[in-house]
Amino acid sequence: ALDKTLAYTKERKAFGKRLDEFPALLFRIADMAIELEAARTFVWRAAAALDRKDADATMLCAMAKRFGTDVGFEVANQALQLHGGYGYLSEYGIEKIVRDLRVHQILEGTNEIMRLIVSRKLIEGAR
Template sequence: MGARQGAVLHRRTQGLRSQDQPVPGAAIQAGRHGTELQAARIFLYAAASKLDRKAPDASKWSAMAKRFVTDVGFNVANDALQLHGGYGYLHDYGIEKLVRDLRVHQILEGTNEIMRVIIARALIGRQ
């Protein structure tokens, strides 16, 4: 979750005009991203709690949280890269590394497509 939040904070500072007023599109996206990141954080903590308690539906919640959190993180970082325009690809800004690193998290420990299969099987009652 820290890298995703870094993308939002980085864009927030880069999206300010000299009068310290947010660029309108960046402000709207920052509000949306902040909400999505908080929802992802809450979901992640709920899934971790279920794992700690060895709840019977912990694997379903873990798959849901992994899919949701990594997708939100990638989308937030990708939006930050896009808001930077061509500069987002430059090493100087650090956004390109966040996008690269967060994309990998959608693949590691089972792709998000596999997570969707695990979730679907749990929801329809097949393990």
């Protein structure tokens, strides 16, 4: 979604300027990239903990799943917003990314269940 948005903002014009010339839109794109990098890093950390069979691997995986899918959905939603009405057209591919990411917030345990896993592990550790 971010890559498609970067390409789109180089092509699309509004008010006589390309979209990638509007600072407010550039700030939004930067935030999208920052959030994605944070989510990737979290997933890698959780995966490494799982590989090592760390005691907190389950909690970290639940955290990473919740954070990663929420960030992914939000970034895709921002991409759709930056595409305007075109974001809903299948030719641009953004609407499918949004739908796919929304379902990942539900599959393999809803993000609410991920929060329960995290909170239970935290409470268990505090005893």
